[in-house]
Amino acid sequence: MQLKPYAKCLALALSLALLAGCASRGGSQDGMAGSADGSRDGVSGSDATRSGQASGSRMGDGAGQQADARIPEVRTIYFAYDSDIIQSEFEPVLASHVRYMRNNSDASVVLQGHTDERGTREYNMALSERRADAVERFLNVQGVSPSQIDVVAYGEERPAARGQNEEAYAQNRRVVFAY
Amino acid sequence: MKALITTWLAAALLVFGSLAQADLTIEITRGSDRATPIAVVPFGGGDALPEDVSRIIHDNLARSGYFDPLERNAMFERPTTGDEVRFGDWRALEVRYLVVGTATQEGNGYRIQYELMDVSGERRMLGEVVTAGNGELRGAGHYISDQIFEAITDIRGAFSTRIAYVTARGTGDNIRFVLHVADADGHNSQQILSSDEPILSPSWSPDGRKLAYVSFETGRPAIYIQNLNSGERVRATSFEGINGAPAWSPDGRRLAMSLSKDGQPEIYVMDIGSRDFQRLTNNSSIDTEPSWAPDGQSLVFTSDRSGGPQLYRYDLASGESERLTFTGNYNARGRFAPDGESLFLIHRGDRGYQVARQELDSGRLVVLSDSGQNESPSVAPNGTMVIFATQQGNRGVLGAVSADGRSSFRLPSAEGDVREPAWSPFLD
Structure with a gap:
């Protein structure tokens, strides 16, 4: 497993996760991505800046049993047009799923990749797989077992919103965590 | 029906058949700004039949883009045989060709007698009696359209072919996907497969008897091959990852496809008989839509090996791939014209995703459709038209454009979104 190239990303991801957590962003009704875990993430985050490789195994250690026993509420992340780059605002969401999966080794998830309707169908199928693959790599790097993750690429076939406008397109460019 | 077709006035056919060959010079060229004026006179006795055969012929010829049929209310007289035709009257209407005939019930079926007249030459080009069984009147209309089209243009008619397409109704988790096959004019639709998971990428076998397609009915994509007569089907591939974009080889023995089982989507060719796979591409980019x-x-x-999607050509003998498209930053889903000399594709241009044609020799790319958001171009087996998926309001509908971009039409659609058209080969 090649962790090195991801170390920098990871450090950044975790710092951003902290920021986002403190700002109480991203569906934290049950406090999962909220301040309770945020402080712990902060600890891991500062570790990560020194040792990205280590942070993966530390992340989520000792996190509240209660919180991590439940599937995170936010199960969809969104992408920019023609992009499979995970935007920083969604890293807290991914972090919550990492904690859940690592604390529940029986849990398995299907990462469902989607695109908006523009462009050709089979090419979009491939783009949606790239998005789901990007999320899968992120989870793997953070210590989620590959055996817990499955990917299904749907392309533009299952839109979440209808309409030929940017609002609908933005809602359709997504990866869904289906447990 | 075909077996029942009998020639009428065989001698006249022989004579006028050869004249028709000589008439090929008629100015129906792709460069022409005007479709050829023709009149399809309502067939005598046709009012009593369940289908208006002369209307079917009229509509077919109009849609082809090659003809501009005269409206019925502009006709001063309605001859039903060639002998009744007063050529001067039709010349005055600037009609170049005339179709006349009768359509009557005969036993359990129908008897249609038609003649194609050349107005300027004042002669008969075609004459035939067609008998059709119960429920075959539309088929008879398409057959006659094919004969007329070929007699005048020297291009084989494709009115008797069919199209496969997918409809989707509903939103979110409640979408119903249905694969259909219908006549090329959208009539006689039959349901082939229905699922609450996506169905896409239908591809005809060269003999027109089978469809390969992608179905997610198990929750994952798999490629299936279905016999259209028996309904019998087999799962051809269900590898991990994408199983997509099946494309039948011209000899009917192989299926090209895109599989991501080894990481990213690559082009493979499966021998349908032996189930052996040959991998054609090998790189870290997307390769699909063969x-x-x-x-x-x-x-x-x-392939997006250069950054964005562009079309490449893989030569089976050398194993080399060559980039074909260089105009713009999005060119995808290429389909060969039947003569192999040009490609139809989706090109992102000024107005979004449009159907375009690129000549292979010159590399010149011409945009054919006038609105954006087009997908899935599929070429008629005679190369004259391209059918594709487009948007009308908020709904997906099928559109078609002539290969020269001069004429276009839309297909009538029921409720829901219609997409993924695939034009059948000639059905003999």
Whole structure:
């Protein structure tokens, strides 16, 4: 497993996760991505800046049993047009799923990749797989077992919103965590 | 029906058949700004039948883009045989060709007698009696349209072919996907497969008897091959990852496809009999949407190896891929014209995603459709038209454009979104 190239990303991801957590962003009704875990993430985050490789195994250690026993509420992340780059605002969401999966080794998830309707169908199928693959790599790097993750690429076939406008397109460019 | 078709006035056919060949010079060229004026006179006795055969012929010829049929209310007289035609009257209406005939019930079926007249030459070009069984009147209309189209243009008519397409109704988790096959004019639709998971990418076998397609009915994509007569079907591939974009080889023995089982989507060719796979591409980019050249020696496919999607051609003998498209930053889903000399594709241009044609020799790319958001171009087996998916309001509908971009039409659609059209080969 090649962790090195991801170390920098990871450090950044975790710092951003902290920021986002403190700002109480991203569906934290049950406090999962909220301040309770945020402080712990902060600890891991500062570790990560020194040792990205280590942070993966530390992340989520000792996190509240209660919180991590439940599937995170936010199960969809969104992408920019023609992009499979995970935007920083969604890293807290991914972090919550990492904690859940690592604390529940029986849990398995299907990462469902989607695109908006523009462009050709089979090419979009491939783009949606790239998005789901990007999320899968992120989870793997953070210590989620590959055996817990499955990917299904749907392309533009299952839109979440209808309409030929940017609002609908933005809602359709997504990866869904289906447990 | 075909077996029942009998020639009428065989001697006249022989004579006028050869004249028709000589008439090929008629100015129906792709450069022409005007479709050829023709009149399809309502067939005598046709009012009593369940289908208006002369209307079917009129509509077919109009849609082809090659003809501009005269409206019925502009006709001063309604001859039903060639002998009744007063050529001067039709010349005055600037009609170049005239179709006259009768359609009557005969036993359990129908008897249609038609003649194609050349107005300026004042002669008969075609004369035939067609008998059709119960429920075959539309088929008879398409057959006659094919004969007329070929007699005048020297291009084989494609009115008797069919189209496969997918409809989707509903939103979110409640979408119903249905694969259909219908006549080329959208009539006589039959349901082939229905699922609450996606169905896409139908591809006809060269004999027109089977469809390959992608179905997610198990929750994952798999490629299936279905016999249209028996309904019997087999799962051809269900590898991990994408199983997509099936494309039948011209000899009917192989299926090209895109599989991501080894990481990212690559082009493979499966021998349908042995189930052996040959991997054609090998790189870290997306390779998908294969389509065979008519001679079976090469395939065109979409790849983003240069950054954005562009079309490449894989030569089976050399194993080399060559980039074909350089106009713009999005060119995908290429389909060969039947003569192998040009490609139809989706090009992102000024107005979004449009159907375009690129000549292979010159590399010149011409945009054919006038609105954006087009997908899935599929070429008629005679190369004259391209059918594609487009948007009308908020709904997906099928559109078609002539290969020269001069005429276009839309297909009537029921409720829901219609997409993924695939034009059948000639059905003999």
